[in-house]
Amino acid sequence: MASITLKGVSKVYDNEKKVVEKMDLHIQDGSFTVLVGPSGCGKSTTLRMIAGFEKPTEGEIWIGNQLVNDLVPGKRDISMVFQNYALYPTMTVRGNIEFSLENIKIPKRKRKEMVEEIAEVVGLTEYLEKKPQHLSGGQRQRVALARAMVKKPEVFILDEPLSNLDAKLRGQMRTELIQLHKRLGTTFIYVTHDQVEAMSMADEIVILNKGKIMQQAAPMALYNNPKNTFVAEFIGTPAMNVLPFEEIRVDLNIENNPAITHFGFRPEHGRLVHSEDPQIFTLRYPSKIITRETLGSETIYLIENKLGRQHIKSTEPPLSEDADLALCIPVEKIYYFDRQGNRVEKENEAFPYTLQNHEKGGVKI
Amino acid sequence: MPKVQKFLNGICLAFVVVIFALPFVWMISTSLKTLGETLVFPPQWLPENLVWQNFLDAWNSGPFLKYFLNSVIVAVGILIFQFATVIPAAYAFARYNFPLKNFFFAITMVTLMIPAQLIFLPVFLNLSSWGLLDTLWGLILPFATSAFGIFLLRQTFKQVPEEVIEAARLDNASEWKIMRRIMVPMAKPTLVTFGLFSFITHWNDYFWPLVMTTTDQSRTLPLGIAQLRQVEGGASWNILMAGNMILVIPILIIFFIAQRQIIRAFVYTGVK
Numbered sequence: 001m002a003s004i005t006l007k008g009v010s011k012v013y014d015n016e017k018k019v020v021e022k023m024d025l026h027i028q029d030g031s032f033t034v035l036v037g038p039s040g041c042g043k044s045t046t047l048r049m050i051a052g053f054e055k056p057t058e059g060e061i062w063i064g065n066q067l068v069n070d071l072v073p074g075k076r077d078i079s080m081v082f083q084n085y086a087l088y089p090t091m092t093v094r095g096n097i098e099f100s101l102e103n104i105k106i107p108k109r110k111r112k113e114m115v116e117e118i119a120e121v122v123g124l125t126e127y128l129e130k131k132p133q134h135l136s137g138g139q140r141q142r143v144a145l146a147r148a149m150v151k152k153p154e155v156f157i158l159d160e161p162l163s164n165l166d167a168k169l170r171g172q173m174r175t176e177l178i179q180l181h182k183r184l185g186t187t188f189i190y191v192t193h194d195q196v197e198a199m200s201m202a203d204e205i206v207i208l209n210k211g212k213i214m215q216q217a218a219p220m221a222l223y224n225n226p227k228n229t230f231v232a233e234f235i236g237t238p239a240m241n242v243l244p245f246e247e248i249r250v251d252l253n254i255e256n257n258p259a260i261t262h263f264g265f266r267p268e269h270g271r272l273v274h275s276e277d278p279q280i281f282t283l284r285y286p287s288k289i290i291t292r293e294t295l296g297s298e299t300i301y302l303i304e305n306k307l308g309r310q311h312i313k314s315t316e317p318p319l320s321e322d323a324d325l326a327l328c329i330p331v332e333k334i335y336y337f338d339r340q341g342n343r344v345e346k347e348n349e350a351f352p353y354t355l356q357n358h359e360k361g362g363v364k365i
Numbered sequence: 366m367p368k369v370q371k372f373l374n375g376i377c378l379a380f381v382v383v384i385f386a387l388p389f390v391w392m393i394s395t396s397l398k399t400l401g402e403t404l405v406f407p408p409q410w411l412p413e414n415l416v417w418q419n420f421l422d423a424w425n426s427g428p429f430l431k432y433f434l435n436s437v438i439v440a441v442g443i444l445i446f447q448f449a450t451v452i453p454a455a456y457a458f459a460r461y462n463f464p465l466k467n468f469f470f471a472i473t474m475v476t477l478m479i480p481a482q483l484i485f486l487p488v489f490l491n492l493s494s495w496g497l498l499d500t501l502w503g504l505i506l507p508f509a510t511s512a513f514g515i516f517l518l519r520q521t522f523k524q525v526p527e528e529v530i531e532a533a534r535l536d537n538a539s540e541w542k543i544m545r546r547i548m549v550p551m552a553k554p555t556l557v558t559f560g561l562f563s564f565i566t567h568w569n570d571y572f573w574p575l576v577m578t579t580t581d582q583s584r585t586l587p588l589g590i591a592q593l594r595q596v597e598g599g600a601s602w603n604i605l606m607a608g609n610m611i612l613v614i615p616i617l618i619i620f621f622i623a624q625r626q627i628i629r630a631f632v633y634t635g636v637k
Contacts, residue, residue: 088547
């Protein structure tokens, strides 16, 4: 087991585009860390630098207490599961799993034992003599996992391992990976563009955008305390509604404050009520439904009002599309952002005093 | 309409069969005729009695065992040298970045376009100065590598997904081992096809052995068979054709064994 530390790591390709920029990252020993971000955010490059397939342009990469900048991939004690599995097509399942053991010169009998033990764990025993092309996607995935596990590495790297599987299998493999991580206790680094995978599996999530870390925190901490609009809009389905602050500033009756330019609230925190409903919120806007997605357990509305368009998620029975509605936003659930998109927190001195009063007794009935 | 098309198709196929198969059938049939039967007019398609003696006569008309062994040594020797040079070269061109890579690859490709007849004199003089005239080395060395092989194999190696090689590197495999255990097995159909082309070409090669050899010590089968024509009193076609059969049969056998691999080489798509 080992922790991983990146110190001021940058990667610049020939075309002078910075893919990763001055990244400082610490991944804790034994954690399940997910790197997540939109495509082109530098997550794969970061991963490939940790694995040793790419050399960082500057900065240091440490695995445990070893500086690995100049260490070849094979010597880093890392295993990787690739998106397309990258199995050796001409070898049997046994050959695939055995290959790394063979290369570090483990005696044949011992190898056989280890391979069979791992095959048992991932449920491949009866497929050991088959070639990868005769296996299903899920089985290939298991071979890739077994191949990675058999080396008993310090660090496990998984590069979008589930994206080639169908939805049902993906859910199942997610659970299995969590269990696997619990059992092995090894450091897992998992790369995905899917925030659902990130939220459901991670101990810690690192959100990347344009080669920079936007925020690194535990899943619920990210959800509850996004540090900026990017994180706020990235985590959660549908994304957080982020709107100009001016409109509600007037309604909240506070003085002009240049520090805050935008506010946001999560779709699940907004409440749709019939306009004749007596509930009185400070922020209440007559709205109309534009689209409605009924998902069974919940309903997602796209609504329009004088603030603009927002998504609202509700677990109550679906409302009729032409109903006369109003959107109520609980003031204590609102996030405030500055011009750069960074969160303005209550502790911040730029945070308006009057708003703090609202925070205490936001809902008036 | 489809019926007419089918008919036309049939005619075209028949035409091709006649062009390619007829000379072959003619060779087999002639190799089993008596000398008299080869000369009758109108031509006689099938011999009355099968004269297997022709094969013995051909074989015994010169040191054919020596020719045959020379041919085997030369063709197999060339093959071994070519695999030994072509595989690493193709791997390097397909998978590495090194200075002047494109320049070197261009040079390799250019050699494909130079006819052998154009450079045989310099090569001959070169080998002569090394004292390799009339030796088997002189027949092998000029073909110790193959630009065509490098080109063909490079294409195949390029199709192998990068991740497979990266996985092998993570698995602590040396470059040599990656080439031997992963790349070469994946390129097996291409290698078999290339090997066959090379083997057939050099097995049948007449020109270069003719230039290089002066004694039976290093002559190969095609030269031996050509000598069958130069017997006194005109060619005995039946003996000549029996000699040709001796030349062709090994290739036919190899071809039938490797057929499946050749077809795979042309439909190979790789495994993802």
